[in-house]
Amino acid sequence: MILLEIGNTRWKLAALLEQELNFIEHGEGLDNLLRRLTDYQGQQLLFASVASDELNQQLQQGLTQLGMVFVQTQTEAAASGVINAYADYQRLGVDRWLTLLAARQRKHALTAIVDVGTAVTFDLLNSDGHHLGGWIAPGLNTMQDSLVARSQRITARIDAPAEVLGRSTEDGLYLGCQAAVQGFVKQAQVKTNEVSDLPVDWLFTGGGMHYLNTNGFINYEIRPHLVLEGLAVVAADLG
Ligand SMILES: Nc1ncnc2c1ncn2[C@@H]1O[C@H](COP(=O)(O)OP(=O)(O)O)[C@@H](O)[C@H]1O
Ligand SMILES: CC(C)(COP(=O)(O)O)[C@@H](O)C(=O)NCCC(=O)O
Numbered sequence: 001m002i003l004l005e006i007g008n009t010r011w012k013l014a015a016l017l018e019q020e021l022n023f024i025e026h027g028e029g030l031d032n033l034l035r036r037l038t039d040y041q042g043q044q045l046l047f048a049s050v051a052s053d054e055l056n057q058q059l060q061q062g063l064t065q066l067g068m069v070f071v072q073t074q075t076e077a078a079a080s081g082v083i084n085a086y087a088d089y090q091r092l093g094v095d096r097w098l099t100l101l102a103a104r105q106r107k108h109a110l111t112a113i114v115d116v117g118t119a120v121t122f123d124l125l126n127s128d129g130h131h132l133g134g135w136i137a138p139g140l141n142t143m144q145d146s147l148v149a150r151s152q153r154i155t156a157r158i159d160a161p162a163e164v165l166g167r168s169t170e171d172g173l174y175l176g177c178q179a180a181v182q183g184f185v186k187q188a189q190v191k192t193n194e195v196s197d198l199p200v201d202w203l204f205t206g207g208g209m210h211y212l213n214t215n216g217f218i219n220y221e222i223r224p225h226l227v228l229e230g231l232a233v234v235a236a237d238l239g
């Protein structure tokens with residue numbers, strides 16, 4: 001079965017073969033995705049998307065044209081040993097939901113999940129499988145973009161400067177936004193330690209995960225494909 005995650009910036013594709021997850025590729029844009037999927041014509045596909053209904057419809061049309069049998073998975077109130085914290089459970093992003101399902105399979109312990117993508121999110125899952133809730137903030141590029149859009153004299157750079165303090169607008173903006181992401185993660189650690197005295201397992205995922213400074217985190221893992229791992233859990237339940 002083919003697994004697909006549609007994030008706000010990138011799609012990620014994997015193949016599930018006898019319960020083993022094999023990452024294929026990530027990319028941007030629906031056209032590129034559908035072109036890539038021509039290699040998998042006629043296969044079964046399970047996908048999750050945080051994109052607009054319009055884009056999801058275009059995707060579904062494209063999948064039908066490729067002869068693919070597809071299922072779109074959505075956030076649930078409870079599944080696979082995880083209980084969603086939201087009163088309005090469907091509003092929890094399906095990518096966040098899937099990271100919770102993946103975390104629960106891994107270990108029954110207090111687990112903190114940080115996804116560093118278009119948004120930066122933090123979610124806590126306790127050892128009973130209760131999702132305790134979480135935080136959402138703009139990610140690095142989203143923060144840069146918002147200041148570029150809302151000011152007159154600010155421009156952004158894409159790649160990381162080799163400095164600690166910016167001596168240009170672009171460097172200062174990048175470094176400041178990066179510090180804000182890092183501060184979000186540090187504050188998540190402070191709050192988590194307030195919630196529980198127990199040791200906490202940290203799972204970091206998302207496009208920016210490799211750039212996080214993990215000093216001060218003891219039990220942590222970088223899991224690049226945690227959302228896809230969650231899709232594999234759903235796939236196993238589908239049978
Ligand atoms: N050094 C970094 N620090 C924080 N975030 C980063 C960094 N590099 C890239 N990113 C973010 O990663 C995002 C892409 O990651 P991804 O997990 O694929 O996002 P999404 O799931 O939202 O599509 C980009 O939008 C970018 O903001
Ligand atoms: C918070 C998100 C924007 C993160 O998206 P991403 O950065 O992974 O593209 C997404 O999970 C979402 O649209 N969530 C719905 C709101 C919520 O989770 O409460």
Ligand SMILES: [K+]
Nearest residue numbers: 007095117227
């Ligand atoms: K994501």
